[in-house]
Amino acid sequence: MAKKYGFGIIGAGMIGGIHAEAIKGLPNAELVSICDNVPGAAEAFGKRYGCQSECELDKFMSRDDLDVVTVATPSGLHAENAIAAARYGKHCIVEKPIDISLEKIDRMIEAHAKAGTKVGGVFNMRYDHTAKLAKQAVDQGRFGRLTFGLAYGPWWRDQSYYDKGGWRGTWAMDGGGALMNQGIHTIDMLQWLMGPVKKIHAFTKILAHERIEVEDTASATLEFANGALGTIACTTSMWPGHFRTIEISGDRGTVAIADNSFFFWQFADEKPEDEAIRREHVHFPAASVGASDPKAGLIPDNHRANFADFLEAIEQNREPTISGHEARKSVEIILAIYRSAQTGQTVEL
Structure with missing residues (x-):
């Protein structure tokens, strides 16, 4: 029998809801928990999507039935949550942008490489x-x-x-x-x-x-x-x-x-x-x-396909199609645009 992967979401906002809908449609996935530091938001999300709710990240990450974490927090918190997932041995899918700093993205990729877990982005x-x-x-x-x-x-x-x-x-x-x-x-x-x-x-x-x-x-x-x-x-x-x-x-x-x-x-x-x-x-x-x-x-359809590819990457022990390195590329372009606008100079990548 094929393994059913336990998913947990960090972030109970609008995009977290899209992640939940995408997970619901995957035959080899089950949403087991939501984590949000606003207690009312976490509880309401859990009731809506039929999963446990948690406000403390350590308790959320410590679940034995949690295999894959999706990150749907404000963008500036993406890397720290993804690195925490690696520390607990969890695979991680991070909403766009994978983070707002190339240095933090690189640390995230390195953390998962050392942990032997997969990390990928969302470009539905x-x-x-x-x-x-x-x-x-x-x-x-x-x-x-x-x-x-x-x-x-x-x-x-x-x-x-x-x-x-x-x-x-x-x-x-x-x-x-x-x-x-x-x-x-x-x-x-x-x-x-x-x-x-x-x-x-x-x-x-x-x-x-x-x-x-x-x-x-x-x-x-x-x-x-x-x-x-x-x-x-x-x-x-x-x-x-x-x-x-x-x-x-x-x-x-x-x-x-x-x-x-x-x-x-x-x-x-x-x-x-x-x-x-x-x-x-x-x-x-x-x-x-x-x-x-x-x-x-x-609609969750393309997110679902994105997540399905990630699970297939785990099964086949390959990089996800939208790997951490792949998701980094657009952030590098955008940060180069900001540098050019700030300096008035052409920027080479």
């Missing part, structure tokens, strides 16, 4: 059907020479979003703004499809919010290691917010994605399946996912 967009098809086309060389990539996140968050979170919009706990919190999924997709980034020149500003320390608007020009150019533009200052866009172009093809749908799919070497892809997947989505409401369109 990679598990969407459009992402898989685009990546397959890249790997097949259908774009020819890659020439340009665009990651565009034109979103809106009102001031209350930052005010009620407490930690949101702070360097210490959020690690950044429109890039580190909202844009990181789109940035991860861009580097996953286009390849490593070599150089960055960027600007960041606060244009539409008060009482935040971090950027609500950012623009960066990129040079990739393969010679292609690109642009990242992310914001939480564009009312009312609309489709997150990723475009990948080469001298033999172009693909453009709006949220979870294609709005362009065209290659010089037309194949029979291309028309089927256009017929089934090319359209503008009826509503944008998270453009103005953080909860809008959030």
Whole structure:
């Protein structure tokens, strides 16, 4: 009989709920506990999802039936919770960003390597059907020479979003703004499809919010290691917010994605399946996912696929597809954007 993995979640907020829903749908997983330092939040979460609740991290980690910990806390606490999981011999999945400091990410990866446990990140967009098809086309060389990539996140968050979170919009706990919190999924997709980034020149500003320390608007020009150019533009200052866009172009093809749908799919070497892809997947989505409401369109399906791959990695004793090293890449890009914006200089990675 296949092993059933006991999961525990740290963080009883909105994303913790998505983790719980994702775990519920896995046949080889069971949610056994929630940990949150707010007693009422932990207890309410436990009742809602049918698991034990705990406010003390040591007691939570000491459970014999706990195999995998998922971290859904404020971003600035990710590494310390993941390192604690390694100390107790637990595998760990960390919500994006895997942390806000490269030094802390490296310590997290090292802690799990020494403990013999797995650590991985969450980039659920990679598990969407459009992402898989685009990546397959890249790997097949259908774009020819890659020439340009665009990651565009034109979103809106009102001031209350930052005010009620407490930690949101702070360097210490959020690690950044429109890039580190909202844009990181789109940035991860861009580097996953286009390849490593070599150089960055960027600007960041606060244009539409008060009482935040971090950027609500950012623009960066990129040079990739393969010679292609690109642009990242992310914001939480564009009312009312609309489709997150990723475009990948080469001298033999172009693909453009709006949220979870294609709005362009065209290659010089037309194949029979291309028309089927256009017929089934090319359209503008009826509503944008998270453009103005953080909860809008959030479904657990792609998180579930992300978690399923992690469990498969444990079973097969391999690295998760989104390993700690893989999840680090987008954070490195974002921190380079911040350095460029602060210094006015082009930054080399």
